[in-house]
Amino acid sequence: MKKNQAAKYSLLKPNIKSLSPVSDLMPLPVYRLHEIRDLTPTSYIMRFDRNNMEFKAGQHITLGLPGNNQLREYSIYSTEHDPYLEVLIKEVEKGMVSKSLHKCRLGDFLSVDGPFGFFTLDENNLGKKNLFIGTGTGIAPFHSMAGSYPALDYSILHGVRTTDETYESSFYPTERYISCTSRDDKGKFKGRVTDYIRKNPVGSETIVYLCGNVEMIYEVYDILVSQHFPVDQIKTEVYF
Numbered sequence: 497m498k499k500n501q502a503a504k505y506s507l508l509k510p511n512i513k514s515l516s517p518v519s520d521l522m523p524l525p526v527y528r529l530h531e532i533r534d535l536t537p538t539s540y541i542m543r544f545d546r547n548n549m550e551f552k553a554g555q556h557i558t559l560g561l562p563g564n565n566q567l568r569e570y571s572i573y574s575t576e577h578d579p580y581l582e583v584l585i586k587e588v589e590k591g592m593v594s595k596s597l598h599k600c601r602l603g604d605f606l607s608v609d610g611p612f613g614f615f616t617l618d619e620n621n622l623g624k625k626n627l628f629i630g631t632g633t634g635i636a637p638f639h640s641m642a643g644s645y646p647a648l649d650y651s652i653l654h655g656v657r658t659t660d661e662t663y664e665s666s667f668y669p670t671e672r673y674i675s676c677t678s679r680d681d682k683g684k685f686k687g688r689v690t691d692y693i694r695k696n697p698v699g700s701e702t703i704v705y706l707c708g709n710v711e712m713i714y715e716v717y718d719i720l721v722s723q724h725f726p727v728d729q730i731k732t733e734v735y736f
């Protein structure tokens with residue numbers, strides 16, 4: 497197997513570390529729900545107690561209903577400075593957890609564990625140019641990174657089907673946020689994130705962060721390799 501191919505297939509490995517051995521042994525701490533902010537009929541932000549949790553922007557937690565051992569990973573959407581924790585969730589058709597969490601009421605308790613993961617900004621690269629590429633709710637860790645480090649030099653490529661899925665995009669300076677819409681032409685770019693980087697090759701001095709489904713991540717990876725982009729400057733978070 498060629499070196500770049502071996503690196504590509506190792507992109508899935510980091511999630512293995514996201515499993516929580518503790519949650520199998522003892523009940524998880526519960527966090528009180530303070531707010532549910534609906535962004536579309538099927539996507540929403542949950543805000544709950546932070547309980548002094550220390551985390552780095554880009555990390556995720558596991559979340560579920562107390563007494564139910566079904567936990568799922570969600571990237572932390574809020575920033576390192578916020579007094580609360582937020583996650584951005586999209587209901588998955590026939591999904592067990594993403595749909596049941598949406599039915600919670602204010603004041604309910606949620607089981608939370610974490611933080612987990614290594615999809616974080618490298619301290620040594622904070623002064624460099626960053627390109628964040630996310631599809632759908634894959635923008636969540638970038639929201640946390642951008643809000644936690646306001647001086648960061650970054651651009652976001654957000655792949656969505658239609659512009660109503662550009663979740664709270666006014667949070668980002670206009671020149672830093674590029675929506676790539678595949679099913680309407682109201683975004684900044686009509687097409688997928690992969691079409692965008694084919695047309696706009698990524699400079700070799702950039703650090704690239706990819707978050708979302710594995711097909712997008714593999715496809716972007718292949719395009720970057722074809723553009724002779726250094727693969728050790730690519731970080732990934734695979735959602736499904």
Ligand SMILES: Cc1cc2nc3c(=O)[nH]c(=O)nc-3n(C[C@H](O)[C@H](O)[C@H](O)COP(=O)(O)OP(=O)(O)OC[C@H]3O[C@@H](n4cnc5c(N)ncnc54)[C@H](O)[C@@H]3O)c2cc1C
Nearest residue numbers: 568569570571584585586588591592593594633636735736
């Ligand atoms: C590190 C990490 C961070 C994540 N962060 C987020 C986040 O910030 N926001 C968020 O909404 N989700 C996030 N996810 C996905 C999330 O953990 C769940 O997989 C998702 O909410 C579906 O859970 P469910 O119980 O509703 O569906 P399940 O009952 O577990 O799955 C139902 C089916 O849907 C498929 N599926 C799972 N996720 C998706 C999806 N997103 N789109 C389409 N099909 C899917 C599954 O493969 C399965 O076939 C993250 C995943 C990982 C690994």
